[in-house]
Amino acid sequence: MDRLAKSYEPQDFEKRIYEFWESGGWFAPASDTGPRFSISIPPPNITGSLHMGHALQYTLHDIVTRWKRMNGYAALWLPGTDHAGIATQMVVERQLHQEKTSRKELGRARFLERVWKWREEYGGRITRQLRSLGSSCDWSRERFTMDPALSHAVRTVFVSLYREGLIYRGEYIVNWCPRCQTALSDLEVIPKDTAGKLYYIKYPVKGSRDYVVVATTRPETMLGDTAVAMHPDDERAAPLKDALVVLPIMGREIPIVEDDFVDREFGTGVVKVTPAHDPNDFEVGRRHSLPAPVVMDGTGKMNENAGEYAGKDRFQARKEIVQRLKKEKLLVKIEDHQHMVGHCQRCDTTVEPTLSKQWFVKMKPLAEPAIAAVRDGRVRLVPENWAKTYFEWLDNIRDWCISRQLWWGHRIPVWYCEDCGNVLCEVADPGRCTCGGSRLQQDEDVLDTWFSSALWPFSTLGWPAQTPDLTRYYPTDLLITAYDIIFFWVARMIMMGLKFTNEVPFREVFLTGLIRDAEGQKMSKSKGNAIEPERLMAEYGADAMRFTLAIQAVAGTDIPLHPGRLKGYRAFANKLWNAARFVMINLPENLDEGITGELTFADRWITSRTNQVAISVNTALAGYRFHEAAETLYHFLWHEFCDWYIELVKPQLIAKEANVSAVVLLRSLRNVLRLLHPFMPFITEELYQKLPHSEPALMLSRYPAAQESEVDLDVIRKMESLQALITAVRNLRSENSIDPARKIDLVLGSPLLQERVFWQSMQSYIATLCRAKALSILEHLPEDKASLRGVAGTTEISIPIVDAGDLEAERTRVERELAKAEDEIALLNRKLDNQDFLSKAPEKVVQEAQQRHRDLVARKEKLEAILRRIT
């Protein structure tokens, strides 16, 4: 066996271990038959680098995958990346800008070449980072949303939905980003509470000196007004019926229409109607057949319909228009006004609602089956309370604008015939029209990135072909993702999965929280508080970072990231390292693991506890309670395996005897490594490789199973009283300032024969852990004043006083303990005197209370005796 270095240095082996696994080919599912587990990655953007959210999600993916794999499942974690339309196009355009050129200059084909080249150069960054994290995904099945097979799936879905009438093209108000110069879906618009102004403007009534006053937050849109509206029941409307008003600046005469969408209480009760730049106004315009002139171009500048303001930026135009209205005495007042303004998710530019011809998916018919699937439990959300949000959104779903005016993405599979005007929607380029004409123009737009993401669980497995992978690994078992993309992604996958495979794409969805900084703030690049997982892995090791995340991964709950915790779990890794080091140093050479013999108390205890822990960890993982599983293992390794088990066996091991206890030690450590492996794969594998082992890799070995038969409850109970005794003695030593190096004479007194026999059998353990040179066990302790007294359960403890102890401090301590016992006795008395409690509480609870009461009374008496002695 190699000697281990004295401390844990993750950089020394993480990379090597990952290469060891990968070259072993062990990330691919082990077999084509038998039980299988499958999970597909939420594909990160190729432009991205690993952030803490990824680190959390992928850690959990890996924990589940490794756990399932070690439980004998053919486990597939399918990795891949997303082409991320807008984000990627922006990055490459920025690059072009630096080269003093632009995508328009390059043209579509050459631009796309550039993006592919960019992807080749930089797109692998995130998958490299995924490897540093230890992700055991099957790289042979890695997919990219723009792979030919996945594009084929996208086109197949598009054509099918189009032919069914679920995809249509039309002119509606869409969210337009003037910077990205594309339409956005509602979800890609971030409403932000903004301090704006409400402008009150006079619109003169034609042929009268009267005017109506309208209130607006966006005066520049007035150039596109084609009416003003009032509520039909508004008495102020009656005299104005059939009147026309003169639109200031433009001089256009526009009607006054009655529409009950108008809120009589807000502003002046009169609304300007701009059908081409406001979704409400668009509806009003339709109802009243109003013209809808668009007054801005795609870059946010006023266009030729804006008269003299043409060519001016929308915000500049706003200023100038307000100035002019002021000058013309048409501006009544300006009020401060807080309201929600939509911003582009990608670039934060104020979104402009604009009338535009786009492609849409009709969502209602897709949403209904998706609602049903969650309602009847075919898809289970963890935690379940997110179902309400999910239903809420789907119940009120609106059609999805899927066309984007970008070049990077899946181009819409629609061709227009320049000869006959025919529209052809085909999976492959039809080449010529049904009219015989060959002058076909493909639609210029590409699809929303999320359109291809929605197909991810099945498109990655080969759909629409009925591939063996699709048959075996679909539906997937689990989806792990953050709650903030339930609408973007989770809901849409469920809709598309049901529509095209008649199956839910996954049976369970574990929703993680978001990672926050130590102050609880959301991490973001712009705030500058983002922490890079790569940095943390370099500083603390991938395992420590994984453990930090896992132990805080409560479903749906945000995680504040504290450096202190990372330090703590690095120390935990170091503890494990040194526990293994201890075993290696003390293990006899060439130990025969087949050796038999009688197990010691310590052997039986650690075996029982390991099995109990295996049961709880398996149960916790089965319920996705990662934090609970990690917590259990943390406590078990540190505070049981190291603090007690190793301490108990130390004296035996000095002898380096090749006995059965040495085998138990080795096996227990290996089981601890197995239990911890899904959480801390690198260090556990590294240690496993250095210990005698039979399997080629820890990752391939069997996860410790739940074996009730191996759990000896009697031994566990006995250990608890041994621990209580040892702690009580240590307490006496510590409180009375007995030199830690001094070996004491320890006297125990118990009226119970059984107990005396037990202490006798524990003699050597007690002597070592209490630092006692002599141990006497009596029925009753003699009345002598020259000793310190303590209590553990029904046993009294006595240590002869050598130096004069601090009696005053001792008295205070005993008094405090006595008071504590008395308080609890009083509480229990009330309970046990209560007839209702005795008759209605379960028998077990009553019995426990009675037992506790007896124990406390005995303890109280002993403490009182001690107090009498030292007073």
Next chain:
RNA sequence: GGGCGAUUAACUCAGUGGUAGAGUGCUACUUUCACACGGUAGAAGUCAGAGGUUCGAAUCCUCUAUCGCCCACCA
């Protein structure tokens, strides 16, 4: 306007009906031969507040307060 969540030790969080938990921090002692990224012992909480249900409530119900998030076309 609707919905969801949080409020537990100094800090960060677990804990969903039966004796209040963890990590960090804190205090004292301790470089003893796996580990000072260590060891031993200890102090520390009216479980936001008020009512209710129950033999019993941090946990279930109602209300209140504070904070956070999501959804929503009041110009």
